[in-house]
Amino acid sequence: MNPFFLALRELHYRWKSGLVFVLIVASVTGTLAYFSVNDASFQKEIGRNVRDLGSNVVILPAAVDQYSYHLEGGYSEITMDADLVSKLIEYRASLNHLIPMLERRAMCSTGDRQSIGRVVGLSASIAMPDRPKAPMQRSIPAGELQLGSELARELGVERDAKAQVTIAGEVFKVQRVNRSSGTWQDSAAFIDLVSAQKIFELPERVSRIEAIECTSEQCEASGLQSSVILNNEIEKITDKASFLRKEEMAEARLSVRSVSRENFLVLQNVLWVFLGFTVLGLAILNSLSRKSEIGVLQAVGYGRYRIAALFLVRSLLLAGMGAAVGVTVGMLVSVEQANDLFVMTGQKSSLDWSAAMTIGGVAFLLAVLGGCMPALWAAGENPADLIGRDS
Amino acid sequence: MSKQAPLLVVNDLGHMFSNRGQKVHVFEKCSFEIAPTQFVAVQGASGSGKTTLLLACGGMLAPSSGEIRFQGNDLFTLPSSRRTKIRAVSIGYLFQTLELVPYLDLTANVRIATGVSSSVANQWLDRLGLGDRCRSYPRELSHGQRQRVALARAIAHEPALVIADEPTGNLDSRNSELVFNVLKKYAQDGGSVLMATHEAQPAAFADFVINIENLDLLKAKVR
Numbered sequence: 001m002n003p004f005f006l007a008l009r010e011l012h013y014r015w016k017s018g019l020v021f022v023l024i025v026a027s028v029t030g031t032l033a034y035f036s037v038n039d040a041s042f043q044k045e046i047g048r049n050v051r052d053l054g055s056n057v058v059i060l061p062a063a064v065d066q067y068s069y070h071l072e073g074g075y076s077e078i079t080m081d082a083d084l085v086s087k088l089i090e091y092r093a094s095l096n097h098l099i100p101m102l103e104r105r106a107m108c109s110t111g112d113r114q115s116i117g118r119v120v121g122l123s124a125s126i127a128m129p130d131r132p133k134a135p136m137q138r139s140i141p142a143g144e145l146q147l148g149s150e151l152a153r154e155l156g157v158e159r160d161a162k163a164q165v166t167i168a169g170e171v172f173k174v175q176r177v178n179r180s181s182g183t184w185q186d187s188a189a190f191i192d193l194v195s196a197q198k199i200f201e202l203p204e205r206v207s208r209i210e211a212i213e214c215t216s217e218q219c220e221a222s223g224l225q226s227s228v229i230l231n232n233e234i235e236k237i238t239d240k241a242s243f244l245r246k247e248e249m250a251e252a253r254l255s256v257r258s259v260s261r262e263n264f265l266v267l268q269n270v271l272w273v274f275l276g277f278t279v280l281g282l283a284i285l286n287s288l289s290r291k292s293e294i295g296v297l298q299a300v301g302y303g304r305y306r307i308a309a310l311f312l313v314r315s316l317l318l319a320g321m322g323a324a325v326g327v328t329v330g331m332l333v334s335v336e337q338a339n340d341l342f343v344m345t346g347q348k349s350s351l352d353w354s355a356a357m358t359i360g361g362v363a364f365l366l367a368v369l370g371g372c373m374p375a376l377w378a379a380g381e382n383p384a385d386l387i388g389r390d391s
Numbered sequence: 392m393s394k395q396a397p398l399l400v401v402n403d404l405g406h407m408f409s410n411r412g413q414k415v416h417v418f419e420k421c422s423f424e425i426a427p428t429q430f431v432a433v434q435g436a437s438g439s440g441k442t443t444l445l446l447a448c449g450g451m452l453a454p455s456s457g458e459i460r461f462q463g464n465d466l467f468t469l470p471s472s473r474r475t476k477i478r479a480v481s482i483g484y485l486f487q488t489l490e491l492v493p494y495l496d497l498t499a500n501v502r503i504a505t506g507v508s509s510s511v512a513n514q515w516l517d518r519l520g521l522g523d524r525c526r527s528y529p530r531e532l533s534h535g536q537r538q539r540v541a542l543a544r545a546i547a548h549e550p551a552l553v554i555a556d557e558p559t560g561n562l563d564s565r566n567s568e569l570v571f572n573v574l575k576k577y578a579q580d581g582g583s584v585l586m587a588t589h590e591a592q593p594a595a596f597a598d599f600v601i602n603i604e605n606l607d608l609l610k611a612k613v614r
């Protein structure tokens with residue numbers, strides 16, 4: 001009788017233990033699949049959330065005294081060459097979303113009211129080539145202006161009302177009044193960088209460059225601290241600038257990223273090991289509890305490989321079913337959850353098919369090993385040493 | 392002795408189990424021959440080594456000393472794949488513990504013997520009084536019924552040697568007789584039979600009787 005037929009009969013007879021096998025393989029592969037297929041979206045979502053915390057690195061002209069800079073509420077009139085931005089990009093500094101800014105305190109006036117505001121010219125955030133590009137800061141069209149909420153109140157500009165603000169003789173159309181942010185930005189007016197350079201007569205100059213640090217990989221590789229890495233890089237590029245790191249925000253960013261990644265890696269490895277042990281363990285248990293049967297099959301003339309084939313067919317069928325069910329359910333749940341989880345990126349589901357296939361494949365391979373080895377080993381014994389030895 | 396070349400030659404056979412440093416000598420210096428068509432009974436008290444001897448003769452248990460030649464081959468110097476082949480084709484074994492496969496019906500249980508078709512399997516079951524139970528599973532049978540299924544499996548592929556370990560242990564006299572007659576007939580038709588038994592008068596049906604506790608054989612003793 002052929003091993004396939006015998007395996008089917010055995011499964012039919014011991015369907016409960018077969019079902020347990022399928023369920024365990026399915027739940028482990030399912031959990032793995034759930035986390036793996038959406039790993040990319042998950043990382044993107046975390047990246048986006050962390051990015052939205054804002055810039056955490058500020059590059060200032062070397063001449064700026066940081067004590068007075070902070071005393072003034074993060075303000076200085078000293079400027080530096082704007083081409084530092086292109087140098088940073090050329091050098092591929094460990095930064096992303098660079099926003100060059102030129103800032104002056106200047107009189108802002110509407111028809112009847114006027115007030116001093118922090119006038120900030122800035123460009124759209126500049127992405128480092130090969131790094132995530134979704135802009136963090138959009139550009140402000142020339143001739144338009146965004147008003148901080150407090151400055152708008154001083155100037156009597158209503159939200160949604162059409163208004164014009166004059167700065168240094170130039171007229172700007174109010175694009176919008178920003179919502180209160182609870183920072184100096186509430187007393188600021190934002191215009192585009194080139195206009196600011198023109199009205200303040202500082203062509204090609206910037207007060208600072210804000211950015212987000214991207215040092216986590218180098219920190220891991222070199223064991224150096226993020227600030228050391230950035231310092232080394234900037235020293236190599238220019239001696240006319242220094243940088244200031246918003247320590248807490250930067251650290252929070254780094255740790256959120258690494259925790260999310262490491263957590264997932266640990267979970268994934270634990271699940272892999274668990275899957276290996278369960279598949280192997282269940283297959284071994286099954287063969288051990290069928291020693292007598294192996295003995296009888298040997299007694300009636302079944303060779304080693306035919307007996308191993310019997311156990312192999314069983315594990316393949318069960319692990320195949322378990323892996324298929326698990327991967328399918330894991331992926332479906334993952335897709336379903338994607339809509340709720342990935343709010344910021346709106347990633348629907350960038351399913352990682354290769355991860356799903358790897359999981360299914362490894363479960364399958366483990367089942368082959370677990371199914372064959374004990375049976376091959378048992379079938380090498382004399383029948384008398386197997387009969388009555390079920391454990 | 393028969394003039395034909397012997398089917399099974401047992402020479403100076405001895406076996407000793409050792410478990411946890413304790414050695415159990417089951418028997419020593421056991422020698423006999425079985426020729427085709429012979430019906431041989433092995434007799435002895437419980438624990439005297441009947442099962443051990445039969446397992447060795449069936450190529451299921453490697454004896455500690457002596458040799459077993461089957462159809463001219465020394466069974467335990469052959470590679471295990473050759474031994475498996477001999478068991479498949481030329482030996483039929485009825486275990487004292489029966490060892491039916493729980494997930495196969497009776498027909499399939501008999502069919503796991505090499506090259507046995509369903510109709511042959513059912514014929515044997517029928518001859519042994521189980522013709523109406525072919526689709527039953529072993530767990531649905533009494534011990535005596537299972538014993539007859541095990542015999543059918545040992546005999547259906549028409550091996551040169553049928554080894555039966557107490558095939559009538561739990562049977563009433565009518566069924567015992569049925570089993571003896573089947574085995575007797577099998578021997579007459581050209582097969583050989585080696586059977587362990589507790590029957591008081593094995594000489595009544597056997598060509599010769601090996602008393603495992605007598606002859607040159609030593610009783611099981613613990614050293």
Ligand SMILES: Nc1ncnc2c1ncn2[C@@H]1O[C@H](COP(=O)(O)OP(=O)(O)OP(=O)(O)O)[C@@H](O)[C@H]1O
Nearest residue numbers: 408410415417436437438439440441442443444611
């Ligand atoms: N695996 C084993 N390990 C150690 N001792 C064993 C083993 N199998 C059998 N024995 C011992 O070998 C001796 C012979 O056992 P065996 O089963 O051959 O007896 P038997 O004559 O068939 O008895 P019974 O009539 O009760 O079936 C016994 O003393 C038994 O305890």
Ligand SMILES: [Mg+2]
Nearest residue numbers: 441442487556
């Ligand atoms: Mg016995």
